[in-house]
Amino acid sequence: MNDDRHRNQEVLGEDRLGRRARVFGTEQAILAGIDPGTVRGGLSAEDSMRELESLAETAGIPTLASVLQRRERPVPRTFLGKGKVEEVRRAADELGADVVIFNDELSPAQARNLEETLKRKVVDRTQLILDIFAQRAATKEARLQVELAQLRYLLPRLRGWGMALTRTGGGIGTRGPGETQLDLDRFKVNRRIHALKERLEKTADERAVRGKKRIRSPIPQVALVGYTNSGKSTLLNRLCDADSVVEDKLFATLDTMVRRGPVASGRDALFVDTVGFIRDLPHDLVPAFAATLEAVRDANLILHIVDRSRRRWDEDERVVLEILEGEVFRAEDRRPPTLLVLNKVDAVRDENADPTDAVSISAKEGTNLDDLRDRIAQTLYPSDRLVTLLVPFAAVGTLYARTTPERIEVLEHRESGMLVRARVSEQELAELKAGGVTLSASGAAQGERP
Numbered sequence: 332m333n334d335d336r337h338r339n340q341e342v343l344g345e346d347r348l349g350r351r352a353r354v355f356g357t358e359q360a361i362l363a364g365i366d367p368g369t370v371r372g373g374l375s376a377e378d379s380m381r382e383l384e385s386l387a388e389t390a391g392i393p394t395l396a397s398v399l400q401r402r403e404r405p406v407p408r409t410f411l412g413k414g415k416v417e418e419v420r421r422a423a424d425e426l427g428a429d430v431v432i433f434n435d436e437l438s439p440a441q442a443r444n445l446e447e448t449l450k451r452k453v454v455d456r457t458q459l460i461l462d463i464f465a466q467r468a469a470t471k472e473a474r475l476q477v478e479l480a481q482l483r484y485l486l487p488r489l490r491g492w493g494m495a496l497t498r499t500g501g502g503i504g505t506r507g508p509g510e511t512q513l514d515l516d517r518f519k520v521n522r523r524i525h526a527l528k529e530r531l532e533k534t535a536d537e538r539a540v541r542g543k544k545r546i547r548s549p550i551p552q553v554a555l556v557g558y559t560n561s562g563k564s565t566l567l568n569r570l571c572d573a574d575s576v577v578e579d580k581l582f583a584t585l586d587t588m589v590r591r592g593p594v595a596s597g598r599d600a601l602f603v604d605t606v607g608f609i610r611d612l613p614h615d616l617v618p619a620f621a622a623t624l625e626a627v628r629d630a631n632l633i634l635h636i637v638d639r640s641r642r643r644w645d646e647d648e649r650v651v652l653e654i655l656e657g658e659v660f661r662a663e664d665r666r667p668p669t670l671l672v673l674n675k676v677d678a679v680r681d682e683n684a685d686p687t688d689a690v691s692i693s694a695k696e697g698t699n700l701d702d703l704r705d706r707i708a709q710t711l712y713p714s715d716r717l718v719t720l721l722v723p724f725a726a727v728g729t730l731y732a733r734t735t736p737e738r739i740e741v742l743e744h745r746e747s748g749m750l751v752r753a754r755v756s757e758q759e760l761a762e763l764k765a766g767g768v769t770l771s772a773s774g775a776a777q778g779e780r781p
């Protein structure tokens with residue numbers, strides 16, 4: 332995993348430029364931003380800072396403090412006012428922060444000036460987002476898309492990139508790259524961008540072929556999508572045991588994001604968390620983001636989690652659907668069924684009715700989760716029936732091999748075998764019958780349903 336994380340940057344070889352484009356693991360951050368007093372992308376400045384904190388957490392970086400300055404627009408040289416920059420520096424020294432993350436895109440000059448004054452790494456929102464994508468890019472195509480976005484972000488910033496660090500690290504007189512060096516870097520980056528685009532065209536062709544022979548896990552997969560902060564991780568924790576992390580080879584690159592949980596007695600699903608949608612996502616980053624959603628394409632069911640307590644939640648829903656439809660799926664892709672999950676109903680203040688095909692829950696309070704599990708089970712295991720079976724002793728092995736112990740309830744031991752009640756799919760029932768199992772008259776006559 333670690334090798335993977337860093338591979339993207341090594342393609343630029345000896346140059347030191349790409350390296351700063353990444354936020355590395357074991358760091359702690361101070362967040363900084365300005366509050367222009369207006370709502371952007373449907374978020375107030377405070378909410379936007381909270382989203383940034385959640386993004387930092389997703390990247391594995393805990394937040395030590397958050398500094399917000401009330402001002403209409405950024406200061407051209409240093410983004411924040413002089414006094415505020417000093418305040419951030421003191422806080423960073425006191426709390427031992429390694430990095431300061433700004434809630435906007437910084438100009439190259441701002442980044443350089445801030446790095447000089449703050450004496451530590453400065454990262455902006457776009458870099459942080461790119462870093463998360465890089466961590467989560469599980470397929471070749473996703474890695475190429477993310478690297479392309481990283482280089483495009485880097486290109487206009489080559490001048491002065493990393494100069495401040497070189498200087499602080501290298502002592503007096505150490506200077507940034509000269510013009511010739513810069514031209515060379517720019518040439519290399521451009522050449523790499525060109526090569527990436529060519530390879531991406533090829534992978535698109537390959538995908539059509541590969542999709543057809545993909546190995547599937549025998550346990551159905553449910554992908555959780557939705558905005559950052561809509562409650563995906565909270566729900567995942569509710570539906571799955573803490574120690575249910577799946578170490579399936581199919582998911583080697585996704586490791587901790589896949590968990591296993593029950594949806595009906597004896598019926599499990601694999602729940603896959605995804606990188607959350609981000610409000611105000613820079614347009615250039617959309618393809619890289621969409622590429623990280625590979626698990627969504629492969630899912631048997633998509634749970635679309637919406638924060639129902641937000642006033643414009645239906646707008647959130649629409650944006651997510653548009654990106655899924657326009658960027659994640661291609662014309663030839665099979666679309667998994669989608670279930671709309673309205674979360675945070677405990678915090679809803681309006682009285683508007685919810686759409687009837689949605690499931691309303693509170694992941695935090697655990698409200699209505701059985702309903703949700705039922706709906707998931709109905710989609711993943713549509714042909715499940717509760718039946719009474721007469722199982723000859725010779726077929727008991729088959730019964731346990733074809734089903735799971737949780738789905739079997741032994742009713743009676745008879746001379747000829749066992750009478751059991753079991754939840755089985757049509758196909759399993761057919762297989763059991765082939766193995767000598769018979770449907771018991773009582774169960775069949777009553778035509779039991781789950």
Ligand code: GDP
Pocket residue numbers: 385557558559560561562563564565566607674675676677678692693694695696
């Ligand atoms: P994610 O970014 O989609 O994974 O969202 P999280 O699971 O991290 O949740 C974001 C925030 O929303 C956290 O502060 C949660 O405690 C909160 N949250 C999650 N579910 C609920 C809910 O049902 N009700 C309320 N009131 N808050 C919730």
Ligand code: MG
Pocket residue numbers: 560563564565607
């Ligand atoms: Mg999460």
